[in-house]
Amino acid sequence: MIKRKQLPQRFIYTAAVIILLAAVFFLWKKARVDSASDVATGVQENVSSYMYGVNDTLKSIRGASASGSGNKVLAEKNMVLEAENGVLKAENERLRGLAGLKASRDFRNSVICFAMVIGANDDGFIYYYTINRGSEDGVEEGDGVITGGGVAGRIIKVSRSTSMVQLLTDVKSSISIKIPRSKVIGILSGENYNSCIINFVPKEEDVKEGDLVVTSGLGRSFPEGIPVGIVTAANRRVDGLSMSIRVKPMVRIMSVGEVAVLRKK
Numbered sequence: 001m002i003k004r005k006q007l008p009q010r011f012i013y014t015a016a017v018i019i020l021l022a023a024v025f026f027l028w029k030k031a032r033v034d035s036a037s038d039v040a041t042g043v044q045e046n047v048s049s050y051m052y053g054v055n056d057t058l059k060s061i062r063g064a065s066a067s068g069s070g071n072k073v074l075a076e077k078n079m080v081l082e083a084e085n086g087v088l089k090a091e092n093e094r095l096r097g098l099a100g101l102k103a104s105r106d107f108r109n110s111v112i113c114f115a116m117v118i119g120a121n122d123d124g125f126i127y128y129y130t131i132n133r134g135s136e137d138g139v140e141e142g143d144g145v146i147t148g149g150g151v152a153g154r155i156i157k158v159s160r161s162t163s164m165v166q167l168l169t170d171v172k173s174s175i176s177i178k179i180p181r182s183k184v185i186g187i188l189s190g191e192n193y194n195s196c197i198i199n200f201v202p203k204e205e206d207v208k209e210g211d212l213v214v215t216s217g218l219g220r221s222f223p224e225g226i227p228v229g230i231v232t233a234a235n236r237r238v239d240g241l242s243m244s245i246r247v248k249p250m251v252r253i254m255s256v257g258e259v260a261v262l263r264k265k
Helices: 003-102
Strands: 110-120 127-130 142-144 151-157 161-166 172-177 184-192 197-200 210-215 227-236 243-249 260-265
Touching: 127 151, 127 260, 172 227, 184 243, 197 227
Parallel strands: none
Antiparallel strands: 110 127, 110 260, 127 161, 142 151, 142 260, 151 161, 172 184, 172 210, 184 197, 197 243, 210 227, 227 243
16 A cells, blocks of 8 residues: 555656756757857857948048049149149230330330241241231231330231241341431341341441341331340441441240231321
């Protein structure tokens, strides 16, 4: 009778222990899984954070590179603009020189047209220029041409939009001149690249080296008083009636860029 009462009790204890152990096992297993999940989640979060950081860094680098390229382009554009401004300032200074020449003398009887030199002869010494003004601008053959320094030449050929300027150093050129100091009048002709001569001045006249030569106003091309050159030699010929007078032009023939065209009415 006693053994029959002990068997169910032992069975109950054994079953309780098994259930307890099973519960402990399942709890441990769940803890392992949760722990692994937490670890995986943490790793995933860290990796994501790192990747976002790398992506942001790359974007920053690209942005800085693009900004640097943009700054370089802007710097180059600024350099070009500064160079263009320098050219414009230089051109304005030259034009002011021409305007100053106009304002310093009485050109009320002349029509003035500003022009740019766009060409020259290419067969030796320069004896003519081509300018970018023509008949549509009112330019006519015979019109005088000056620069900031003085007389450059005279118009000898005109087309619709361009004209040919015969320089005063050309041997075929001739203009009426005057020496203000002694009131001597003569005809100045071209001699070579950078020299002119004055013809038909009697050797008794008062002409000296260093005298200023200006336009006389007697021709149809120029008003009176525009500088032409400086006397470099005044020799009295023994066997002739006239003097040998050489003149250096005021204008530097090889560096003419802008001119003014005059028409004496």
